[in-house]
Amino acid sequence: MSSTAAVTSPCETLRAAYKASKAGLIERFQNATSVEALMQALARATNDALAGAWTACDMPADTALVAVGGYGRGELAPYSDVDILVLLPDTASDDDAGLNGRIEQFIGMGWDLGLDISSSVRSVEQCIGEAANDITVQTSLLEARRICGDASLFDRFSARYQETLDPRAFFQAKVLEMRQRHAKFQDTPYSLEPNIKENPGGLRDLQLILWIARAAGFGSNWRELDTRSLITEREARELRRNEGFLKMLRARLHVIARRRQDILVFDLQTPLAESFGFKATAAKRASEQMMRRYYWSAKAVTQLATILIQNVEAQLLPSTSSITRVISGRFVEKQGMLEIVRDDVFEREPHAILEAFLLYEQTRGIKGLSARTLRAIYNARDLMDCNWRRDPENRRLFMEILKQPEGITHALRLMNQTSVLERYLLNFRRIVGQMQHDLYHVYTVDQHILMVLRNLRRFAIVEYAHEYPFCSQLMGNFERPWVLYVAALFHDIAKGRGGDHSTLGMADVRRFCREHDIGQDDSDLFVWLVQQHLTMSYVAQKQDTSDPEVIKQFASVVKTERRLKALYLLTVADIRGTSPKVWNNWKGKLLEDLYRATLNVLGGAQPDTHSELQSRQEAALTLLRLETVPEGAQKKLWDQLDVGYFLRHDPADIAWQTRVLYRHVKSDEPIVRARPSPIGAALQVLVYVKDRPDLFAGICAYFDKNGLSVLDARVTTTRHGYALDNFLVAHPDQDDNYRDIANLVEQQLAALLNDESILPEPSKGHVSRLGRTFPVTPRVDLRPDERGQYYILSVSANDRQGLLYSIARVLAQHRIGVQAARINNTLGERVEDVFLLDGRGLSSNRTQIQVETELLRAIAA
Known part of the structure; x- marks a missing residue:
């Protein structure tokens, strides 16, 4: 045994202490009812770890370590990033190798401690300059808090920041930023996988209100905003309750995911719901119950945030509070907003609730409802009862809202946001x-x-x-x-x-x-x-x-x-x-x-196969003449095609395929042509080759291997034994520029068709994350059409790579011809495919059962 004891480095000591502290806090949080204590304790533990690293790196006495962003508020979710600013005196030199080395060592040690560091290094004046040019930097510095280091330097920074902060400009920039952020989420909190932080009605909206209030000197918490009469006591209580729920949701999501995770993805919704105590019932999953609670919370935040932002604007920009015009005895316009003339308008005349939305549609220049009107609607919820719904005047007003020439969508969305629509239509x-x-x-x-x-x-x-x-x-x-x-x-x-x-x-x-x-x-x-x-x-x-x-x-x-x-x-x-x-x-x-x-x-036209055939052929011939195809050149090909071919293709496709093939009716080599689809956002692929049982499966194997999804397939077998197949395919990463890959598809697929080797085993592609969360029960339905000439095969399953080929391979093994296919891929997660099959290979019940069994096995694999 060595006589010299092992020495533990300061970083290892700090890392062990921070890791133990964080683990203990998260462990105690599992059964906690409040999230605030956890977030504040995590921030304190992070303070201690960073202060220890600051000391260990012997940072200069005239510098300071500053927490900014959410960390500056003294709050951290379990796996949030840690925003810090290394504040330097204005006399610091960029060329000071010793200082730069210590800063690099400190930031590196922060990462070694297990912190997800997001750092900046600036002098006081650099901070002010960056804040002037970037609203995001200005916002993060608004809540700056000194962790350790030179207190006088931090005080100078705080004073300079306050000197240069323009509350009005800050308000306008943040509201514009909010609108842009909301637009990214289609202005709705109701996506099925919402972002708790960034979605409308999320934590960012609550933070934004406190930012603009703090910048204006109105307060930094809901109690202070209540004291200043920007919100009522009831609204402050609602905001605190919903903020607590959203923070709890985010913290639990971090703990379950064991990483920073702000999106409520499907596969985490169920364990998250169960952590809240939600239980699945016969009618609803636990995740559905939790998500509904989230949506109601986001809806309330959206309503209350709108009221608060308008009230802050009225105090910051008093000119917005003046009456622009009188609209009726109950409503006026204030700077583009519809406002009630007195707070008890809806109590005195409940039908004025719907009248507000009708006027919103009818009055040009009205952009929304004022905070006073929204607050009155919020407080009038109990008035919207069965008597209110049965009132003939309210019924007339609701129909008028639906019949207006403009503003219907905006009015109904606003009625939904304010809970009026759901109180009028109970279902x-x-x-x-x-x-x-x-x-x-x-x-x-x-x-x-x-x-x-x-x-x-x-x-x-x-x-x-x-x-x-x-x-x-x-x-x-x-x-x-x-x-x-x-x-x-x-x-x-x-x-x-x-x-x-x-x-x-x-x-x-x-x-x-x-x-x-x-x-x-x-x-x-x-x-x-x-x-x-x-x-x-x-x-x-x-x-x-x-x-x-x-x-x-x-x-x-x-x-x-x-x-x-x-x-x-x-x-x-x-x-x-x-x-x-x-x-x-x-x-x-x-x-x-x-x-x-x-x-x-x-209109009275009777379906007539013969007249439809003639019409399509004549239209195709007209197009062929425009492309200088010799008169009568099409006859050799068309004589080999049945009526079904002409009925399944429109004249433009018939003309294109004829122009490509009329010289090659008995070609010994496969012919493959591809072009951007005339209907856009897809590639149209024509395949003409001597038919064989595994042909459709082989083509599908090629498309699967190259990531091309088949949207449509129209398969024709000519009278002289050739396959004339038309595919519409799309690539998930391709936009409209399919011309770039058309030549490659032609060359590769033609080479493949020359190779008549045995079909390979289907690839075992993985089901997607969403597919695993919401598995689709595989279904196969095989039944004859009304005339018994063809069979219709319907297949439903979770999508995965190689699925279409797996289906086609089973059919090829039973020598069942595919006449047409409709491939309905839903969001890349679920397929609803329908195939029209040649009925000659399905004449016996035994064969049908065997094919269905093998198909079920193939799509479930």
């Missing part, structure tokens, strides 16, 4: 904060409904006509468009109750029509739209719309042109309102093609 209250676990929607049910309403309104606004010209054209000619807005409000209102939400929603909208004296024709349309709002999407994406019988059957459901137009507009708005990622031009084309085909049938 709407049940879906506020209601999550949707289908990996399809990215918003809660109430926000999805308001997004659908917004989309319908955009169809009616000239400024947005460039987005969806066909929808805007239909909307412009739609009589009484408010009918569609009511349908949007009710189409998903029954979600989460159990049972078919379309059927339950029919009863809700029927009652609404009866209570609001809506005519029979419009009432019938409301009920029908709620019942059928998913039908058009299903037919367009999962049925063979080239089959005249499919169109005829859909037309028999629709019955009238007005219903068709209404359902089409609602369907487009609904799909667009689920997620920014769900809509694409391919889906748009499917829906528009179905609309036009159905409109022809409703």
